[in-house]
Amino acid sequence: MDQLTRDGWTSIEIMCEERHTELLEWSREQFAELKQIGSEKGITWSIHAPINGCNLAADAGSGRDMTIETMKRCLEIASFLDSTHVVMHAGEVNV
Numbered sequence: 001m002d003q004l005t006r007d008g009w010t011s012i013e014i015m016c017e018e019r020h021t022e023l024l025e026w027s028r029e030q031f032a033e034l035k036q037i038g039s040e041k042g043i044t045w046s047i048h049a050p051i052n053g054c055n056l057a058a059d060a061g062s063g064r065d066m067t068i069e070t071m072k073r074c075l076e077i078a079s080f081l082d083s084t085h086v087v088m089h090a091g092e093v094n095v
Contacts, residue, residue: 005041012038013046013087016074021050024073031080038081045081049074055091067091 004012016023038045049071056071058064071088078086 001037005037005043010042011044011046011084013048014077014081015048016050016077017048017052023077024050024070026077028080031077035081045078045083046085046087047074047078047081047083048087049089051089054089056088057091057093 001012014020014023037043054067054070055063056067058067074086074088077083
């Protein structure tokens, strides 16, 4: 984050994939700190929802339920940070 802001970036997409999935477990306080940094530095945020393990096109079942809960969490984070957008991938229909 420090490097990006030093280099003048003001639009930053937060990835919630692979080792970055820890973001989904951050506390409100951690996000409040991130939001404060963004406010101080004039940053606009966007969120990139996970692809691995998420399939919005899946039929009913535990996989779809988990996907929906993950997407809800991404949307909560995006809302809290006043994100400009959330990138979500539709997934695939398994026939």
